[in-house]
Amino acid sequence: MNKQERVTFVINTLKKLYPTIPVPLDHKDPYTLLIAVLLSAQCTDVRVNQITPLLFAKADNPYDMVKLSVEEIKEIIRPCGLSPMKSKGIHGLSHILIDKHGGKVPQSFEFLEELPAVGHKTASVVMSQAFGIPAFPVDTHIHRLMHRWNLTNGKNVVQTEKDAKRIFPEEIWNDLHLQIIWYGREYSPARGWDLEKDIITKTVGRKTIIDLYYKSKLPIKKKSH
Numbered sequence: 001m002n003k004q005e006r007v008t009f010v011i012n013t014l015k016k017l018y019p020t021i022p023v024p025l026d027h028k029d030p031y032t033l034l035i036a037v038l039l040s041a042q043c044t045d046v047r048v049n050q051i052t053p054l055l056f057a058k059a060d061n062p063y064d065m066v067k068l069s070v071e072e073i074k075e076i077i078r079p080c081g082l083s084p085m086k087s088k089g090i091h092g093l094s095h096i097l098i099d100k101h102g103g104k105v106p107q108s109f110e111f112l113e114e115l116p117a118v119g120h121k122t123a124s125v126v127m128s129q130a131f132g133i134p135a136f137p138v139d140t141h142i143h144r145l146m147h148r149w150n151l152t153n154g155k156n157v158v159q160t161e162k163d164a165k166r167i168f169p170e171e172i173w174n175d176l177h178l179q180i181i182w183y184g185r186e187y188s189p190a191r192g193w194d195l196e197k198d199i200i201t202k203t204v205g206r207k208t209i210i211d212l213y214y215k216s217k218l219p220i221k222k223k224s225h
Helices: 003-017 030-039 045-058 070-080 083-101 109-114 120-131 140-148 157-167 170-186 199-204 207-217
Strands: none
Touching: 003 170, 003 199, 030 045, 030 083, 030 120, 045 070, 070 083, 083 109, 109 120, 120 170, 140 157, 140 170, 140 199, 157 170, 199 207
């Protein structure tokens, strides 16, 4: 299989497996998505979805959020980890949205990335999922799978994003990044990985990774004394 055939195989397999694509983080508008994505840094989506209803019951818009103290926000979001940084970020960005953007989340990478605690990946998720603007947010799942599938040599997420945008058609970026995330969780995790169930890696995967996988499954020979 050449590279284009591998890309086509990945796209078609993911389309068959995930014809409808659930969004991992529960939200009702761009603001609640922005907060949920910010909370998801080094925290599982499942945990975030347990915490956001508690936070949004008190404040689901920037005007109500700034009425809470940073300490109050921190107490609610503590189970998500990094709560000192995240609570300051949520409070600070809510102020900026009110002061600079009329209380609305801006549809712009530049303005989003100016907000405290909002990096390129968070901005990409919001642009893609809230506004439908083509973006390719790369998280650890996508970074791992793109490497396993021999579609990037990227040593970091920046390079992996560039490669993904180059090889996949722009009109499917928004669906595809979510399909890859779901596939990674279900069939190609970092730990407890079963290559026999991982049809994409088994078909198009990097030879060194596949060889290493099978080598790790060989029985360990006992040394004879």
